[in-house]
């Protein structure tokens with residue numbers, strides 16, 4: 001699968017247009033989606049400052065907000081964020097800041113957050129390593145990165161469904177298997193601490209990784 005930055009406007013349009021259909025569709029693609037969202041919240045429970053990138057409609061954010069000190073929920077799609085805002089207001093969560101942000105170029109200082117959550121994004125990016133590098137940069141040493149991701153290459157059924165989705169415009173770039181997904185974190189100097197798998201039509205591979213306490217800002221500086 002090839003995708004480059006020329007596809008970016010088309011991909012951005014897709015999320016703007018699909019925002020209202022997203023919640024229903026995602027739960028059909030994996031019936032354990034809500035269980036996964038609860039597992040994300042448990043993995044960062046008690047953290048003070050938490051950044052969520054690609055927060056979408058807030059299905060994960062609503063679980064995170066009650067478990068952390070402060071949540072900065074971000075996405076590139078204003079339509080997605082409108083739904084997220086409505087959902088979090090309905091839940092009376094007052095510790096959430098909502099911002100537009102591109103996961104590949106985060107406008108936050110180095111070492112700002114105790115945890116970063118990046119759910120269901122890495123398979124959509126032309127350069128997933130870039131988003132991991134950005135997450136690692138804004139994490140404090142010892143900070144936690146939680147990144148559950150749909151693995152479209154995990155089994156034959158997932159691959160077939162993914163091809164059909166691509167035909168109707170779904171912007172998948174990388175069809176990860178659980179193994180290729182795990183390798184991405186190691187290559188970027190993140191220590192994988194926990195792995196889980198939530199089976200489904202499209203399986204969710206769940207990774208919790210940590211930025212090492214004494215690691216340099218970028219693995220390339222080592």
Ligand SMILES: C[S@@+](CC[C@H](N)C(=O)[O-])C[C@H]1O[C@@H](n2cnc3c(N)ncnc32)[C@H](O)[C@@H]1O
Nearest residue numbers: 015054055056059075076077080102103119120
């Ligand atoms: C599959 S949805 C995941 C939403 C949410 N995290 C969840 O798991 O329900 C992907 C989201 O990524 C956002 N997105 C796509 N490219 C992005 C980028 N470069 N930076 C930040 N968000 C992006 C889309 O707008 C969309 O809301």
